Amino acid sequence: MSAQERRAKILAAAISAFAREGYEKTTMDQIATGANITKPVLYDHFPSKQALFQAVLETIRDGLIAKGRSIVAEDTDPADKFRRAVDAFLGFVEDEPAAARVLLTVPSGDPAAAQLARTVQVGASAGIAALLTAFMGARSPWQLRAATEFLKEGLHAIALWWLDNPGPTRREVADIVLEIAWVGLRGQAGSNGERKRKAIDRKR
Template sequence: MLDRELADAAHRRRLAPEERRKKIVEAAERVFAERGFTGTSMDEVARLAGVTKPVLYDHFESKAALFFAAAEGARDELLARGKAAALAGDLEARFRAGIEAFFLFVEERPTGARLLFVVPKSDPVAAEAAAIVQRQARETIAARFSPLLRGRKPWQKDLAALHFQKGLHALAEWWLDNPTIPRRDLVDAAFSLSWHGFGPRE
């Protein structure tokens, strides 16, 4: 038992700060996704990450800061996938590819997806952090699909991006609870529902 503890301690010492931070964020993503913001404890995150609580606080000054880092990481990965998908074909093809990339992310990274759906209402700082993450994602969506929104007023563009974002989130939450539905079928349905709002006007 003591040998194992010493080996674990040596392993923790060998980790570079950026590697340790990554492990902490990965652990936080899992716990926040499973338990929500209120149900997550820093003790549990530290234990899952294999670090002590003081080490955890060396990297993140609060649970809200840790939540922000985890949510930013999941969002940035999702947006990167969407950016790559937006390079293929015409506007309609790129729009569909973006939806495909979103649901592939949900399928491959369910904890990352669930984390993005967490609304930490119990903590004003964390709630603001979540709002920032979602707002920045929405601005990216609006910019990426701006060719489809020519002629629309600014508030109409914001509304379209909000509708698209929240609609996909709702479908993803439903799919995570109904995983027997094939991803392609869900993409077809989401595309059909969304394209009418985003598609070019006659």
């Protein structure tokens, strides 16, 4: 097994343990056992549980951001682009529930781990801000940040609720998000388009 393959196996075992036991109760022994490796080998890859937790969070976050960027880059209708972004996030929650719980649940009993989780979320905010820029246009930095946090926390809340209440389908959950969130963004996208058209007319 290559070092990269072993690292991936460790991360998978860590995600499973963190989701099942929580950060505080998870031990490096449990993760080593789950990855079917010895504890010294585990420490060769990650010097501490906190370092491993950070790697887990960043890996999950970066995968989501990459999906979001690819959607933002597409030349499609704004409504379709937003729906696809929401669906991609909910698809992650549906397909990788353990990873979703780890990413979205901030440890409560370890201040250092909690701060680490919040720091990783700053990167997630940057990814969502890039998506919202396509709809909100030339808004002030604070307005974009406020909208980003509002949407991010809302998506996180509905994701955790859905994990605990798995009755609705992914499409149904996406529909309620769009019904609530797209109403405002649709107006922003329309206003942004109108401003662009006026700017083009002035140049003619």
